[in-house]
Amino acid sequence: MASLVAILGSVTPPGRSLKVTEMVARYAREEAPGIDAHLINLRDYRISFADGRSPREFGDDTERVVSTIGDAAAVIFASPVYRGSFTGSLKNLLDHLPVEALMGKPCGIVAVGATDHHFLGVDWHLRDILGWFGALVAPTSVYLSAQDFVDGEPTQAALTQLRELVRTVIKLRAAAGVVGPLPLAARHR
Numbered sequence: 358m359a360s361l362v363a364i365l366g367s368v369t370p371p372g373r374s375l376k377v378t379e380m381v382a383r384y385a386r387e388e389a390p391g392i393d394a395h396l397i398n399l400r401d402y403r404i405s406f407a408d409g410r411s412p413r414e415f416g417d418d419t420e421r422v423v424s425t426i427g428d429a430a431a432v433i434f435a436s437p438v439y440r441g442s443f444t445g446s447l448k449n450l451l452d453h454l455p456v457e458a459l460m461g462k463p464c465g466i467v468a469v470g471a472t473d474h475h476f477l478g479v480d481w482h483l484r485d486i487l488g489w490f491g492a493l494v495a496p497t498s499v500y501l502s503a504q505d506f507v508d509g510e511p512t513q514a515a516l517t518q519l520r521e522l523v524r525t526v527i528k529l530r531a532a533a534g535v536v537g538p539l540p541l542a543a544r545h546r
Contacts, residue, residue, distance in 0.1 A: 359430035366447025407452035438470035459490035463529035466498035491540030
């Protein structure tokens with residue numbers, strides 16, 4: 358069974374980012390019956406600091422999370438905005454992944470911030486890294502700010518954006534595989 362993994366790249370207490378990441382997993386199950394969609398909330402896992410060792414050399418959750426991402430048919434990354442970019446915990450996880458884990462894999466990006474001032478920070482920085490992997494990234498991402506929530510719940514407009522992102526990533530599965538030349542990271546091994 359194909360799987361979609363929704364990764365919440367934050368270790369802070371549950372909040373708006375968790376709610377939208379849960380909705381991403383739910384929409385994936387609704388949009389593609391038979392897909393195994395689940396959430397990886399980095400708060401719930403112990404991921405070692407990436408220091409060049411293989412993930413299997415750590416005695417924590419690092420190998421299991423890296424393997425789950427590598428086995429997934431699609432991945433959607435969600436992150437709150439931290440200092441105009443995505444979180445260090447998500448960057449650390451990405452540093453553990455071999456290029457094959459995301460190469461040619463459909464991916465989407467969701468960012469949650471307080472205001473619209475940093476609406477492209479997560480997108481730009483994460484898109485650069487996903488390009489290094491040769492991932493098939495949805496052409497647009499979802500950015501939600503405080504105005505997209507009422508009483509801590511996403512508005513209907515926010516939910517529509519999330520559903521559209523999920524639909525796009527699922528459609529990209531049809532083109533999954535390396536599109537274009539191999540990413541530089543895969544050519545020089």
